[in-house]
Amino acid sequence: MKMQKTAYRGRIFYFRDASTFKTIPISKEIDKGFLEHSYCHFEDGVLIVDEQGKVANVGQYADMKKHLEGSQLVDYKSCLITPGFIDTHNHAAQSAIVAAYGEKLLEWLNNYVFPAESKYKNDTHAKNDLNFFIDLMLKNGTTTAVCYGPLFYAASNIFFEELQKRNMRFITGNTIMDDNSPDYLKLPTKENYDIAKKLIHKWHNKHRLSFCITPRFGLACSEEMLEMCGSLAKEYPDAYIQTHLGENTHEITAIKQRFPWSKHYLDVYDHYGLVTDRAVFGHGIHLTELELEVLKAKKSILAHCPTSNNFLGSGLFNFKRTSQYTNRITLGTDWGAGNTMSMLRVMDDAYKVAMLSGFKLPSMLRWYLATLGAARALHIDDKVGNFEKGKEADFTVIDPNATPILKYRNNQVDDIFELLFIIMSLADDRNIVATYIMGKPVYTNQAPVRGYYTSNLMAESFSGSIEQAANAEIK
Template identity: 40%
Template sequence: RHSDVQAFRAKILHFTDRPDPTTGQGVEYFDDGVLLVEHGRIKALASAAAMAGQGFDLQQCRHSPEQLIMPGFIDSHIHYPQTAVIASYGEQLLDWLNHYTFPAEQQFADAEFAALAAQQFLNILLANGTTSALVYTSVFAQSTQAFFQQAEAYNLRMIAGKVMMDRHAPAALLDTAESSERECRALIEDWHNRGRLHYALTPRFAPTSTPQQLAVTGKLYRDYPGLYLQTHLSENRAEIAWVKSLFPEASDYLDVYDRFGLLGRRSVFGHGIHVREREIHRLAQTGSGIAFCPTSNLFLGSGLLDLARLESAGVAVSMATDVGGGTSFSLLRTLAEAYKVLQMQQQNLHPLTAFYMATLGNARALDLDTHLGNFAPGKEADFVVLDLGATPLQALRQASTRNLTEQLFALMTLGDEHNVARTYIMGKQVFRRASRKEDQQW
């Protein structure tokens, strides 16, 4: 029996609630902690001293005193077909879509190509410590199929869906209202709530769907309880003007989606940078979320998200990379850019709040927190083992930190995937970084 239990001894951080940085409420941190995992789930978490006091033999632990264990990171908005167009030069949203994204997505008609791309994408996610995500596939149902197959092979908790778009994109990338309904139904039947997988209806954004297709989306959303919905909202000024001309009857961008019944607790709208007061109120009222994509919002010149305004109105805001508009798969880098975006607006992102958002906060925003997001007993053991000093500079900076907050701030500001030493899914190690010594031998 005992041999089924894995024990990890390290620095351990997780959140029991949204943290209050002044009191430390919501934060649980052990400078020398033990995490017990049994049958892929969290069995217990305590200080090493407390564990030893209960008669636990600390010799059983995998001991890494200099490393920090945290729940796996969660990415609330990312496009798997855009991995290879990350870092494409020179454009804002609409031109970037036409010049880079749409050509890249056409390759996903090929199921074998899509399967390989899905595998590469998931390997990169895991190397970045990201263990769950809300993922856009492409318009081709076989690319969605391929993604779910690969995610299932890794036993990941993933949410994904087929992109729906029936206008204003190259002909090769268009479906129709009818074909998208048929294909979505088949994918939902095959994959929604199968193992750790969930389906998200994914109309790309208002300009690329006819009213007929948005109506189909709303019907599907009502037909299958527990589905997710993801799309883009108010990212770019030219995009917003275009939506206004295409849907003159709507009172604003969000209202286009609202009219078709697409808002709700499991609806996640990417960006939402330029939303107006009425839209903010309506997002909050319906429990709809906004995915904050700072590296993308800066890279595509889209704008600065007013996080304080959204959160004070009660809108759930999650953290996202939005690769390939975003420039990194790393939630650490994403938190660093979020901090700077807020600095530009005289707002603040406390390091504890930042790491909460990347873990339990995003789990809550994606309605996954009954399964994961922290180390509560019984939750799925998806976690990451981080090096605090992955480079000489980081080691030097960490050596002069005085407390957890400073350590975390240096980690998010200087860190990236090189800080991810190992990644575990349901207690199983699925990624291990080659040590720096091994790197040197290469």
């Protein structure tokens, strides 16, 4: 079958390459003049994806007819087409314990997380559970993530294999720990090093995958283990690093006792060479000025996870204060402690948490943090995050009228600021119509999720829409 360009018609919204954290418009009242260059909004737009799955063109439908010749047309007229969401903090091996009752961080880890993660010694369980995790992510419109993988080599390797089958742009690594955890999960330093090395050689910078050095957090790693993570970071400077920071006050007290030489929590990681511009720190709720200064100087990334913070009662991230130091803030579900995989729900919680600190977190800024802002923080904005020509076409299609309340509420919406705000306030996975990876549908709400990544199944399963598209082919 001859490959064709495909054109997706709908309301299109994304941030331009020229936009920055500081130029994202706050409201339509001040969106006059120069700020308009920071985003593109085509009410009746079209996104054209080439045969390689990259953006060939995008614009107002009426202006694009000459570019549509020979394309298949998929009509999402009443839906919003936007770059796939980027979730910068979540745990692949924690689906089985989401929504576990009544504990704060340290007890929650011992009582729920560790027993669940130990089941990943069984490869069949690992494969099923990881596929469930990936399917759910795609169902929620998330196309890229920075993710804590399983501890064991076989399970981690299965995870990379399943991600590669979907062709996802994805950053993950084996979760590393050897202390303050049950014996059945402790792997010696050398074994962790060997697992990481094997995974790096097999998967790092292969397909669309990147490896992430993943010490769980300071309390779960011996100094020897942190030192090993630091040497891996030196050996592979383009690998990512992720860990937790300043999530819970008891955790911070325990860190001080465990590393009495440290100036502050972040200093523990800094001491071992783990604070870099490729390091993603989850939470960062309770940070001192000194820590914020170090994060700023090292250009590290903070993954704000409001849903998880609320669930575990960890505290309120102060967006206004933090953003005075750094603009490398992103959003994460922290799936596991976070009880939703929907970045829309996370954007809503980020708004509510900011409101509790007396700060109005603008709609467009939250959408930016979950798309181009995250891509930029992760140094992948030359590949994903928006629809500029040549970018990889990872996107999601959102029906803003999928539920009765949204349909009712949207009758009264007349600008993109309000539309985004209402979607973030009221929408969830029920609103996700389809998710595409490099121009291929990997989820659609017209059929069951599982099995969708198999390309043959995909073509058949999706024939309804493609057929309509073919009929509507532009002459």
